[in-house]
Amino acid sequence: MAAPALSDRPSPLRRLAAAEGDRRPRARLAALALTALLLVICVLSLGVGASGTSLPAALWQAFNGEEIAMRDRLILFDIRLPRLAMGMLVGAALAVSGAVMQGLFRNPLADPGLVGVGAGAGLGAILAIVLGGLLPLALRDGLGYALVPVAAFAGGWVTTVLLYRIATREGRTSVAVMLLAGIALAALAGAISGVLVYMADDSQLRDLTFWGLGSLAGATWGKVLVAGPLIGLALAATSFLAHALNALALGEAPAAHLGIPVQRMKRLAVVSVAAATGAAVAVSGGIGFIGIVVPHLLRLIIGPDHRLLLPNAALLGASLLLVADMISRTIIAPAELPIGIVTAVIGGPFFLWILLRNRAGLDL
Amino acid sequence: MARPHILPLTTPLTVRVAALVLSVALAGPAMAQEAGRRVVSLGGAVTEIVYALGEQDRLAARDSTSTFPVEATALPDVGYVRALSPEGVLSVAPDMILAEESSGPQETLDVLEAAQVPLVVVPDGYDGPAIRRKIEIVAEALGVPEKGEALAAEVEATLAEAVEGARPDQPVRVLFVLSMQGGRIMAAGRGSSAEAIISLAGGVNALEGFNGYSQVSDEAVLEAAPEVILMMERGGDHGGDSADVLAHPVLGQTPAAETGAVLRLPGLLLLGFGPRTPEAVTALSSALKAARP
Numbered sequence: 001m002a003a004p005a006l007s008d009r010p011s012p013l014r015r016l017a018a019a020e021g022d023r024r025p026r027a028r029l030a031a032l033a034l035t036a037l038l039l040v041i042c043v044l045s046l047g048v049g050a051s052g053t054s055l056p057a058a059l060w061q062a063f064n065g066e067e068i069a070m071r072d073r074l075i076l077f078d079i080r081l082p083r084l085a086m087g088m089l090v091g092a093a094l095a096v097s098g099a100v101m102q103g104l105f106r107n108p109l110a111d112p113g114l115v116g117v118g119a120g121a122g123l124g125a126i127l128a129i130v131l132g133g134l135l136p137l138a139l140r141d142g143l144g145y146a147l148v149p150v151a152a153f154a155g156g157w158v159t160t161v162l163l164y165r166i167a168t169r170e171g172r173t174s175v176a177v178m179l180l181a182g183i184a185l186a187a188l189a190g191a192i193s194g195v196l197v198y199m200a201d202d203s204q205l206r207d208l209t210f211w212g213l214g215s216l217a218g219a220t221w222g223k224v225l226v227a228g229p230l231i232g233l234a235l236a237a238t239s240f241l242a243h244a245l246n247a248l249a250l251g252e253a254p255a256a257h258l259g260i261p262v263q264r265m266k267r268l269a270v271v272s273v274a275a276a277t278g279a280a281v282a283v284s285g286g287i288g289f290i291g292i293v294v295p296h297l298l299r300l301i302i303g304p305d306h307r308l309l310l311p312n313a314a315l316l317g318a319s320l321l322l323v324a325d326m327i328s329r330t331i332i333a334p335a336e337l338p339i340g341i342v343t344a345v346i347g348g349p350f351f352l353w354i355l356l357r358n359r360a361g362l363d364l
Numbered sequence: 365m366a367r368p369h370i371l372p373l374t375t376p377l378t379v380r381v382a383a384l385v386l387s388v389a390l391a392g393p394a395m396a397q398e399a400g401r402r403v404v405s406l407g408g409a410v411t412e413i414v415y416a417l418g419e420q421d422r423l424a425a426r427d428s429t430s431t432f433p434v435e436a437t438a439l440p441d442v443g444y445v446r447a448l449s450p451e452g453v454l455s456v457a458p459d460m461i462l463a464e465e466s467s468g469p470q471e472t473l474d475v476l477e478a479a480q481v482p483l484v485v486v487p488d489g490y491d492g493p494a495i496r497r498k499i500e501i502v503a504e505a506l507g508v509p510e511k512g513e514a515l516a517a518e519v520e521a522t523l524a525e526a527v528e529g530a531r532p533d534q535p536v537r538v539l540f541v542l543s544m545q546g547g548r549i550m551a552a553g554r555g556s557s558a559e560a561i562i563s564l565a566g567g568v569n570a571l572e573g574f575n576g577y578s579q580v581s582d583e584a585v586l587e588a589a590p591e592v593i594l595m596m597e598r599g600g601d602h603g604g605d606s607a608d609v610l611a612h613p614v615l616g617q618t619p620a621a622e623t624g625a626v627l628r629l630p631g632l633l634l635l636g637f638g639p640r641t642p643e644a645v646t647a648l649s650s651a652l653k654a655a656r657p
Contacts, residue, residue, distance in 0.1 A: 051455030071454065074479050079451045201576035203446065203466060210447045217449040218471040334425060334452035335443030 027308035030301060034315035038088075041322045045084050048326050050333035051075055083219040086227065087325050088318040090216070090284045093231045093276035095317025098291025099298075099309055100238055103245035104269045105175055111291040112277035116159035119186035121281040122212070123193050124155020129207050130196045148211070149223065149282035156278030159185055164270055173266050175252075213338030214285035216325050227279040234276035235314060241269055242306040249304070287340050289347040290317050296351070300358055320347075400460040400482075400506050404453055406445050407464025409638030410486050411436050413502045414462070416639040417511050425456040427467075432632050432640070450475035462486060462502055490560035490637050492523050498638065515639065522642035523564075530566035530649030536656060538567040539590030539620065542577050544612065551580045557635040558594070564641075565648035567592065582614040592655045593620045594648070596631035625655035 047055035053075040058068050068076075094112070101110040112118055128151035135147075163185055167178035200208060244265040247255040256262050280287075294317045295309065302308050324342040331337055402424035405411040411430035414420055420435070427445040430436050442452045445464065450472045453461065458481050465488040467473065476483055484505040486498050496516045503512020540558035542550040552558035553574040562569055570588035571580060593609055606626040609615050620626065629651075633644045 049455070050449070050452040051457075071457075071479060074475070075451055075454060078475060078478060079454075198579055201578060206444075206446055210444070215447070215449075217447070218469055220471050220474070329449060329451065332441075332443075334449075334455045335428065335441050336447075336449040336452055338447075 023303040023305070024308065027302040027305070027312065030298075031308070031312055031315065034312055034319065038315050038319045038322075041319050041326075042084060042088075045087070045322045045326055046076065046080050048330060049075065049080055050329060050336075078221070079219075082221045082224050083216050083325065084322065085224045086219040086283060087216050087322045089224070089227055089231045090280040090287065091290060091317040091319070091321025092235060092314035093280040093317075094287065094290040094321070095294035095313040096235055096238055096310055097273045097277045097280075099295035099306070099313045100241060100245065100269050100273055101291070102295055103241075103248065103306055104266065105179055106249065107179070108296065109292075110179075112273055116163050116182045116185040116189065117156040117274050117277040118281060118286070119189035119193075120159025121152040121156035121278055122286065123159075123189040124151040124153070125149075125211055125282075125285075126193045126196045126200075126208060127151055127155070129211065130200045130204050149226070152282035153278045155189075156281060157274060159189065160270060160274035160278075164267070171263065173263060173270075175266070178270075210338065211285045212340070214287035214340035214343075215328075215336070215338050216284055216321075217329070217336055219283075223283045227283045230279040231276050234272040234279075237268055237272040238276075238310055241265060241272075242310050245269075245306040246304075285338075285340070287321070287343055289343045289351075290321060293347045293351045294320060297354060300354065402457055402459050403506070404442060404456060404458040404461045405430060406442075406448070406462065406467045407486065408432065408632040409498060409636040410462050410464050410502060412632075412636060412638040412640060413499050413515075414506070416515055417499075417503055417506065417508060419506050419508060419511075422506065424458055425453075429632070432630075432636075448472045450479075454479055454481070460484065460505065462505060464488060488637075490557045491564075492520060495519055495523070495637055495639070495641055519639050519642060523645065526642040526645040526649070527564050527566075530564065530645055530652075532566040532649075532653065532656075535566060535568040536592055536652045537570040537588070537590050538562045538592045538594050538652070539570040539585065539588055539618070540594045541609075541615070542596070544608070544615070547612065549580050549582075549585060549612075549615070550577060551585070552577055557637065560637070561634055561641070561644060561648065562594070565645045565652060567648070567652050585614050586617060588618075590618050590620045591623075592625045592627060592652055593618065594627045594629070594634075596634060597628040620655075623655065627651045627655065 043055070053072045055076065058072050058076055061068050097112040098110075101112055102108055104110070125148050128148045132147055132151075163178060163181055164173065166181045167173050167175075197205065197208065244255070244260045244262070247258045247260045248262070248265075250258075252262055294313050298309055298312050298316060302312060321339075321343070324339050324346065327346070328337045328339040328342045331342075401422055403414070403419075403422050404425045405414050405423055406427045408429045408431065411423070411426050412432055414423060415433055415436065423436075423439055425440040425442050426436055427448070428441050428443060429445050430439075440456055442448060442456070446466060446468050448467065448469070453472070453476060461476060461481055461483045463473075463483060464486050467485075473483065482505075484501065486501050488494070489497065496519070499512050499516040499519065500509070503509050503515070540552035540556070540562065542552065542558075544550070551571055552562075552569065553576055554569070554572050555575050556569075556577055558577075559569040570590035571584065573584075574580075593615060595609070606624075606628075609626050610621050610624070615621055627648070629644065629647060633640050634648070636644075
């Protein structure tokens with residue numbers, strides 16, 4: 001079952017991936033390397049920022065029993081650490097969701113946006129920004145600035161449930177109907193968003209623009225605590241999907257003959273992607289490209305086996321987003337570049353380069 | 365240093381204010397060294413006020429909307445006033461933050477509060493009293509209330525003079541176009557800062573029926589029949605020069621286009637509502653008078 005399409009044709013990839021058939025040793029190596037990479041990036045990320053606060057200096061102070069200066073403590077524990085945690089969660093959520101969607105739809109272009117989560121979450125956020133002022137005062141004050149994330153999550157969730165209902169008939173979910181209905185729902189959500197943008201005033205428009213570009217700058221422990229369990233649960237659930245997604249690569253009927261509970265598996269896949277992406281989009285805005293680049297990059301190196309692909313995608317997605325965030329917060333410090341711009345600028349050309357080098361071997 | 369609040373709260377307000385001014389005046393030099401030596405100024409008008417007070421040496425950083433005076437642009441830029449990042453602001457080691465009301469996001473302000481950096485919010489407002497309030501709050505925060513009073517009085521007087529001089533025989537109908545990206549017109553409606561400056565300068569907003577800034581339909585623009593089209597002088601996507609306006613299928617059909625009455629003034633001068641507002645009123649009103657056929 002491992003690597004069916006890639007290994008039976010001659011290509012430059014063959015040299016890259018010398019291991020025919022069984023690439024598990026290579027994948028295990030990759031997992032080790034990616035874990036090490038993520039650890040290094042985490043340490044770097046804690047040490048890098050607009051201010052001169054240095055991690056080693058603070059640790060040294062703590063080690064010597066000295067009091068760490070209040071400002072340094074705040075920057076390390078209330079700004080950089082929640083940001084690090086959120087970056088890891090969001091990066092892992094986007095990358096794994098992308099890999100699951102591509103496996104489920106057997107389509108290399110699939111990403112969470114296709115099941116309407118992206119558009120629905122966007123619509124929720126826009127509703128909150130533009131019409132939030134109309135809410136009863138008590139409700140608005142109760143939610144505070146959690147209003148936009150909560151609305152984004154609700155929007156993504158509602159769209160996904162709706163889509164699932166549309167695509168399910170007599171207990172069977174049609175992946176093709178889901179794909180097409182997803183496009184239709186995304187267009188509808190886009191249209192409603194358009195109406196709201198038309199109604200928005202000047203300052204709301206500017207808020208919308210910045211939300212759309214995505215940022216981890218608003219990371220707080222509160223947001224991490226809300227998004228963390230959701231994303232964590234969803235990612236844990238996807239680990240039960242790996243075997244089924246592998247079987248599904250052969251088609252739905254063969255997968256069912258292999259004893260895979262196809263229907264239940266599809267439901268689990270959609271629900272976990274909606275939860276992970278909805279939570280990620282809600283706390284960080286629209287961050288593109290991670291869900292496409294990370295899974296494809298990994299497939300080129302370790303092959304398409306989802307049992308290896310999914311955990312590695314989580315590791316690489318987290319690392320990539322943290323690196324992008326480090327760039328975003330230092331390149332024009334003390335100001336900050338929206339992270340969506342950074343992921344697109346470094347992700348786009350890099351992905352093209354990989355594609356050009358390996359286009360003969362890429363066949364999902 | 366003795367805090368100013370040493371009198372009981374029941375003391376009459378005038379006495380307390382006098383005592384406060386006195387204590388600050390006496391303690392002035394010493395206090396200036398205590399707090400507000402590294403000030404981050406957020407918002408174009410706020411930064412202008414700091415400069416007008418002559419306290420610019422105490423600025424450590426500014427936001428990206430603070431572009432006047434030109435020297436201010438040499439200060440580190442902590443980013444757009446509505447999308448601030450907490451570490452960026454803290455990185456300039458501020459001991460005070462002067463922020464216009466719309467600064468944000470709230471998450472960032474909360475972290476700054478946790479960092480125990482005094483945050484002084486300067487309320488927005490689009491009239492004479494609002495400008496006075498902004499100046500007083502900034503001056504108070506910087507510990508120079510007497511300079512603030514002098515500046516506020518001066519601005520008030522010149523503003524009154526400018527408004528008096530601007531009074532026309534018959535108000536000119538002005539359409540403020542914020543942007544015309546892709547041919548879609550974003551214009552000023554009721555209660556907007558643009559409407560406020562237009563009426564101070566003796567004009568009348570040609571558009572009503574919506575609040576703030578919004579995209580408007582072509583028909584509404586034709587119906588408004590503006591005699592003058594007012595825009596911000598700024599590069600980039602707000603662009604479109606007068607030729608673009610005249611070539612626009614709808615704007616080109618307005619009375620303003622027929623007489624070529626398309627005005628451009630710097631955005632911060634026009635809509636900042638700071639110490640330069642009298643200047644803006646005078647510039648706009650003389651342009652309006654000149655535009656009248």
